[in-house]
Amino acid sequence: MIKRYMNVFVPLIAVLLGVIAGSIIMLVSGYNPIAGYTSLWNGAFGEIFYVGETIRQVIPYILAGLAVAFAFRTGLFNIGVEGQLIVGWLAAVWVGLAFDLPKFIHLPLAILAAAVAGGLWGFVPGILKAKLKVHEVIVTIMMNYVALHVSNYIIRTVLSDKSDKTDSIHASASLAFSDKMQQMTDYSRLHWGFLVAIICVFIMWFLLEKTTKGYELRSVGFNQHASEYAGMNVDRNIVLSMVISGAFAGLAGAMEGLGTFGYASINSAFTGIGFDGIAVALLGGNTAIGVVFVAILFGALKVGALNMPMESGVPNELVDIIIALIIFFVASSYLIRVFLLKMSKKEGK
């Protein structure tokens, strides 16, 4: 019984351990954990404005989570989501600035550009892995930094005149709600991107579970040699998987560029969304639906955290610690698994 639901129990216990660790840290450093978590909750769901902001934060988390999960399912580890997200963001804003087109062409074009840019950024580690057996982890990390510096350079010299950010994109490329829609969440920055995220969740599920190509991709993830023996083109599947993963990540960037901010700005450090995406995918068991639930959890944590210093005095970095610890507990799930199996054996006796 426990064995069957292990994929649900392990993440739940990891989250629980993370929350407990968070309370301990608050207690040790002289804060009240109950006040801390209450302010966290209020900051995420306390007012309709915060609910809107939480959903807005969930959108890129879903897409970044899908990107990592998709690669994972096919046996690849894409740490490069962060870089793919940055180039996607840049490409979307670039298209949003450069053209003046009717909305029904301009917006899809900008979104598509982000997916293509992200896909290209995933193509490089994919082709290196497939053709030269270079480990994708190191390449994707390096590509993150290349993306960061190159996009900063382009924003500074090409898209603006030595400024720290670009102009705002044309309205025809924007995902922002109309004024009336914005009123519904008390003028939060929630935007139409949630539709994109939902569509992508469906695409990921359908592609992996219902198509022959998805079966092939998963099969390569399970066992490359068996897949090759069965006549599948392993190399091509590896490249394809990295490109699709990168495209999801690029879309996450488009959500920020076209929806939340409406411009691209120079980043002195990474956005963190891509790295949190690793946690989202791991906790979500690398399934589309799991990613949605975990993205909601993380979106609430991140947005709620901003309220913590004001209401309870707890530094909002506490949430980063909790998220890191959750990843840690999931990574060390061997421990949790052994513990659960021992428990279930005892019950059986």
Added chain:
Amino acid sequence: MDIIQVLSIIVPSALLFAAPLIFTALGGAFSERSGVVNIGLEGLMVIGAFTSIVFNLSFADTFGDATKWYALLAAMVAACLFSLLHAVASITFRADQVVSGVAINLLAVGLTLFLVKLIYGKGETDMVSQAFNKVDIPILSHIPLIGRIFFANTYYTSYVAIIAAIVVWYIIFKTPFGLRLRSVGEHPMAADTMGINVTKMRYIGVMISGALAGIGGGIFAESISSNFGHGTINGQGYMALAALIFGKWNPLGAMGAALFFGFAQSLSIVGKSLPYLDSIPSVYLLIAPYVLTILALAGFIGRADAPKALGHPYVKGKR
């Protein structure tokens, strides 16, 4: 500006930026030679930078001039202890070493910024008063020409780092301990058969990597940034990892790569004030270490072979 003048600006600056990378890459060599991937180097540097700055700010009055060296020691100890988390997760609990390393990085940044706010009530610390400063190294700086380029207006830490690289090379390739460490990373089962305690060797490897990365972070904080905030360590850990790979997991190779990356990093900062170089967009220099690493991995700059058991947890009795 003549060539000597240009060199006497570039070389010390390159050495300055290389020192933290060398130490951290040497740390990475211990961990990866024992078969444990250590992407957490970045996080360990963060811990080292944070500890050294806090120590420096707290004890500057007590220890005076020697504070900065004691602070490095504190950074070493703190990061060594912190690396235990990675060791426990990836060796004992058989966690995916990459995931565990990512967690280390996120945890280090979160934890240190949390503590900075807790201790100082703001997002970043004050500047330290007892930082590493430019010095003329006695005797050597009087050598004509070479002295002015390499040993004047430079930092002691750079030379400590270069000496450390030679020592580490000796330890890894010429001592019984180094042989055991390498055997555990290449073929743990064979090592186990010969009576080497694989788990213990890997723990030692990871903890040394923590200690050295802590020193690396400490040097960066005390000689380059002089305070600690959210962007203090921004990719240097990954760059050190890149240096290690670029140097083919050899301490001296890693040192060479780190010197080159330090050169690239310093050029992107001082390049603007030098003739000819000011016309090159700094972005090329900024991305050079990363692009070169990708090329090295792809085999365009000679094959780089990782230790064979790198990334695989060792489970006794499993073939």
